[in-house]
Amino acid sequence: MKSSERPDIEQIVFEEHRIESNTAGISLYLRNKHPRTMTSFSAERTIVMVHGATYSSGSLYDVRLGGFSFMDYLAAKGYDVFAVDVRGYGLSTRPKTLEEDPRLNPPSVGTDVGVSDFSSAVNFVLKHRGLERVNVFAMSWGGTVAGAYAVANPSKVRKLSLLAPQWLSDKPIPLDTGGELVCYRLVPVFETLPRWLGTAPKHHADSLIPAGWFEQWARATLAEDPWSEDRARDRLRATNGPIEDIRKYWRAGKPYYEPSAITVPVLLLHGEWDIDVPIELSLQYFRELRSAPYRRWIEIGEATHMALLEKNRMQAFRAITDFLSEDYEPE
Numbered sequence: 001m002k003s004s005e006r007p008d009i010e011q012i013v014f015e016e017h018r019i020e021s022n023t024a025g026i027s028l029y030l031r032n033k034h035p036r037t038m039t040s041f042s043a044e045r046t047i048v049m050v051h052g053a054t055y056s057s058g059s060l061y062d063v064r065l066g067g068f069s070f071m072d073y074l075a076a077k078g079y080d081v082f083a084v085d086v087r088g089y090g091l092s093t094r095p096k097t098l099e100e101d102p103r104l105n106p107p108s109v110g111t112d113v114g115v116s117d118f119s120s121a122v123n124f125v126l127k128h129r130g131l132e133r134v135n136v137f138a139m140s141w142g143g144t145v146a147g148a149y150a151v152a153n154p155s156k157v158r159k160l161s162l163l164a165p166q167w168l169s170d171k172p173i174p175l176d177t178g179g180e181l182v183c184y185r186l187v188p189v190f191e192t193l194p195r196w197l198g199t200a201p202k203h204h205a206d207s208l209i210p211a212g213w214f215e216q217w218a219r220a221t222l223a224e225d226p227w228s229e230d231r232a233r234d235r236l237r238a239t240n241g242p243i244e245d246i247r248k249y250w251r252a253g254k255p256y257y258e259p260s261a262i263t264v265p266v267l268l269l270h271g272e273w274d275i276d277v278p279i280e281l282s283l284q285y286f287r288e289l290r291s292a293p294y295r296r297w298i299e300i301g302e303a304t305h306m307a308l309l310e311k312n313r314m315q316a317f318r319a320i321t322d323f324l325s326e327d328y329e330p331e
Contacts, residue, residue: 005314007068007076011036019124021087022116029091030121031062032082033075041080041129043158047324048125049083050118052140053175053242054187056090057083059221060139060308065213070308070317077321080129084121086114086145088184088239090224097183098237099227105183110241111249111256114145115152122149122156132156135324139163140276140305141242148257150264159328161267161320164277164305166250167285174276176246185243186228186235189218199304200273208302208310217309259288264330266292267323269316271303296323 017030038045051057061083062069074081085092088109097105125134133156138146143165150157172178193214197205221236222228228236249256266289270282282297289295298319303312 005073007072009064009068009072012072012075013038017124017128019120021093021120023087026087026093026095028087028093028117028120029085030082030124031058031071032080033062033071034080035075035078038078038080041131043131043133043135044324045079046125046129046131046134047074047079047081047137048118048122048134049081049137050086050114050121050142050145051083051089051138052142054238055221055236056085056224058085058090058224059217063217063220063309065216065309065313066210070313073317074321079321079324082121082125084118085224086117088237092117094227094237098239100183102182102184102186102240107181107240107244108183109239111141111144111148111245113241114141115148118145118149119153122153126156133158133330135159135161137161137163137320138165139308141166144245144256147259147262151257151261154263155330157264158330159265159267159324160262161269161323163269163307163316164271164274164282165268165285166246166256166277167281167288168250168253168255169281170251170253173246173251176243176251181240181244181247184237184239187238188235189221190215190234192218196304196306199275200302204302208304210311213309259285260290262289263291264293265323265328266295267320268295268297269307269319270297270299271305271307272299272301273303274305274307276305293328 013036015032018027051060062071071081097108135158136146143162150160200208286297300315
């Protein structure tokens with residue numbers, strides 16, 4: 001990468017917020033990074049992000065690989081960036097059912113809950129910064145959360161950026177491994193590398209993730225859930241509500257929301273070797289964005305579903321900041 005693009009970590013402010021959800025006893029963790037010199041705030045320069053179905057926002061967006069994270073990059077580019085953990089993820093409150101044997105309760109934290117928690121985060125940011133709207137970024141299941149939110153709250157969203165959002169599929173979806181769904185699943189984080197690399201051609205697999213990045217990411221991911229580290233032998237708790245919704249919506253031919261109802265500009269990002277959301281699904285999703293004032297698709301070569309953590313992550317980073325920096329005034 002260009003030396004001019006490497007963030008100066010010392011010039012980035014990191015703040016943490018505990019905000020209320022719509023449920024008594026459930027608080028949400030919201031991390032924030034912005035330039036130290038930023039003294040005024042605007043919709044154009046504010047981003048709120050949400051994670052996917054397995055890993056938290058801290059895991060996906062704020063692990064300093066190669067010396068800086070996605071959030072560091074955005075802050076260094078002059079953005080005030082917030083990332084929320086939906087309940088049950090990261091440093092947000094875990095529902096009591098996640099403290100029990102997973103077989104005792106049905107799948108926890110579905111998409112309805114994700115949308116509600118994301119709404120709480122956006123409302124907090126709007127009030128905290130005195131704004132009327134923000135930019136939104138999300139990936140995978142988070143794309144469903146953010147897309148549904150944008151449909152329901154068009155006046156609060158300036159632009160929407162999505163990496164590999166879910167869409168209807170008549171084929172099995174890898175995240176759903178089949179069988180009965182219990183409350184949550186345990187993800188053996190350090191054992192996920194073969195599957196991650198297995199989505200790329202064999203002659204590219206060894207160079208997909210720079211040396212040391214996976215181990216650093218895995219340690220940081222497990223640190224987001226000390227319970228798993230202490231009790232589950234380095235396995236991360238991940239809620240099964242999103243997988244239940246795969247069966248209820250995406251595999252049943254019933255969209256959770258209609259992308260055609262999104263009325264803000266949309267950037268769609270996709271990795272060439274993404275098998276979780278294959279290119280055919282992304283194309284179908286892109287074609288549904290008929291009501292967006294404008295839409296853009298960026299295909300990242302030599303990248304998987306986890307493109308933000310791989311060697312070509314800068315292509316995604318640049319595409320997002322370029323999209324957000326373009327002038328756009330909602331009607």
